[in-house]
Amino acid sequence: MVGTMWKATVLVAVFMFSPGGDGLFPSLYKKARVSVPRKGDVGEPLFLTPYIEAGRLEEGKGRSMVPPFPGSNVKSYAGYLTVNKTYNSNLFFWFFPAQVDPTVAPVALWLQGGPGGSSMFGLFVEHGPYFVTSNMTLHPRDFAWTTTLSMLYIDNPVGTGFSFTDDPQGYAVNENDVARNLYSALVQFFLLFPEYKENDFYATGESYAGKYVPALAHYIHTLGPMVTTKINLKGIALGDAYSDPESIIGGYATFLYQIGLLDEKQRKYFQKQCDDCVKYIREKRWLQAFEVLDKLLDGDLTNNPSYFQNITGCPSYYSILRCEEPEDQNYYGKFLSLPQVRQAIHVGNRTFSDGSEVEKYMREDTVKSVKLWLAELMNNYKVLIYNGQLDIIVAASLTERSLRAMKWKGSQKYKQAERKVWKIFKSDNEVAGYVRQVDDFYQTSLGNRSSAWPRTCVLLGSGHSTPSSGVQLVVAGQHVLPRWGKGWAATLKLVTNTTLSPPTLLVNAKHIER
Structure with a gap:
């Protein structure tokens, strides 16, 4: 059994589907407009820190309970946790106890990327208990992480989504700030x-949570067991992780050329800009590096289309298959604008921020690496790293480039490991993917080559799902997180999601020994 003899478990999976839903910067999230309604009772924001400090825990917990929405009997709790009283900085959370065995189920924190992307995207679009339909009703998700995981969604950093601060000094400017606030929460x-x-x-x-998560986990790791309130950290999961910008940025030009988005002339220009960016990173000229990258890829803070957008005609870099994301990814914004919803989740009339301010304060952090923290975590905890094969901004090959640049206890074996063909069942004619194994380290590519649709793959506990080309990736993290030490595999089956035109490919967990 994997994990019975090894202290750390690292699993890397590359899925043959489009990742999307989140990227380097929060442009996608800005499309989900959330407003404060002019009519209707929105209630008052619920600040729970005073209840905690006064020892009125049951009262605070009771007040944080979210009344069930029509057609749903899912139990949940929501409210604000104050992480800095000086600046009145507050993080908004929405917690869903596992529907199966919550007393023993793992607790999984979910953080969206961006920087400045609300975790409400993950809740409603990716793996929460329900999704929002076009008529503003909730529909239960067939495979939700909340079935066997207690999911804690936090709008992070301060200033993201419903989280807020009353002072500019309350915004995070680096991952240390992010980790400290998250730990307090x-x-x-x-x-x-x-x-x-x-x-x-x-x-x-x-x-971008490929930085947040290692920062938080490393912060917890360094505190050790001597703290009053011990957090029982077992591992981390990262999807399309922007953890090491230097290695990722250095590979953009070649990757974009190979998938046909650049011609030779454009490739040379792109490579020159990437080289300049990497040079600035190595010189720790963070702002200059950010400005080069923003003009090249994002255009978020220049108020002009980026070079990438101009030459490809695509405002989005989340999939090689589409230039725009599905409209249904934005339904949750209107849902969160309803007065009865705001009252239920205890945010009152608080503004929902699109992440622009967060991004401005995090500009220098954008090009900084957390690979040293990640390597230390890989040496001590279970780690799952996975990619969408059709991603552009954090492509699978760029993740491998990052892993090869890292130094951890299995790095040399990883570089020499043989990649093998992998099938879900040995009797299958179709190849499900490819596996590279180094002790308890796995790198896997999954796919179904015969489909006319761009298929989506689901791996239980993967931590990432993305709708693309009308096909929604549904990730059910019901067993992989607590069972990384026991092996993994997946059973595929097609279902039809009534909100989507093509079929959805789901992977329902099934245990396979190593």
Whole structure:
């Protein structure tokens, strides 16, 4: 059994589907407009820190309970946790106890990327218990992480989504700020919900959360067991992780040329700009590096289309198959604008921020690496790293480039490991993917080559799902996180999601020994 003899478990999966839903910067999230309604009772924001500090835990917990929405009986809790009183900085959370065995189920924190992307995207678009339809009703998700994981969604950093601060100095400017605020929120959370503090805890997220998650986990790791409120960290999961900008940026030009988005002349220009960016990174000229990258790829803070957008005609870099993301990814914004919803989740009339301010304060952080923290975590905890094969901004090959640049206890074996053909069942004619194995380190490519649709793959516990080309990736993290030490595999089956035109490919977990 994997994990019975090894302290750390690292799993890397590359899925043959389009990743999307989140990227280097929060442009996609800005499309989900959330407004404060002019009519209707929105209630008052619920600040739970005073209840925690006064020892009124049951009262605070009771007040944070979210009344069930029509057609749903899912139990959940929501409110604000104050992480800096000086600046009145508050993080908004929405917590869903596992529907199966919540007393023993792992607690998984989910963080969106961006920077400045709300985790409400992950909740409603990716793996929460329900999704929003065009008529503003909730529909239960067939495979939700909340079935067997207690999911904690936090709008992070301060200033993202419903999270806010009253002072510009309350914004995070680096990953140390992010980690410190998240840790403060987690400590308060486990004080408010002490019944979960002994459960296994996993920090998960995608894209720019490839920095947030290692930063938080490393912060917890360095504190050690001497803290008053111990967080039972077991591992992390990262999807399309933007953890090491230097290695990722250095590979953009070649990758974009190979997938046909650049011609030779454009490739040379792109490579020159990437080389300049990497040079600035190595010289620790963070702002100059950011400006080069923003003009080249994003155009977020220049108020002009980026070079990438001009030459490709695509405002989005989340999939090689589409230039725009599906409209149904934005339905949740209108849902969160409803007065009865705001009242139910205890945000009142607080503004929902699109992440622009967060990004401005995090500009220098954008090009900084967390690979040293990630390497230390890979040496000590279970780590899952996965990619969407059709991603552009954090492509699978760029993740491999990052892994090869890292130094961890299995790095040399990883570089020499043989990649093998992998099938879901040995009797299958179709190849499900490819596996590279180094002790308890796996790198996997999954796909179904016969489909006319761009298929989406699901791996339980993967931590990332993305709708693309009308096909929604549904990730059900029901068993992989607690079972990384026991092996993994997947059973595929087609289902039809009534909100999408083509079929959705789901992977329902099934255990396979190593």
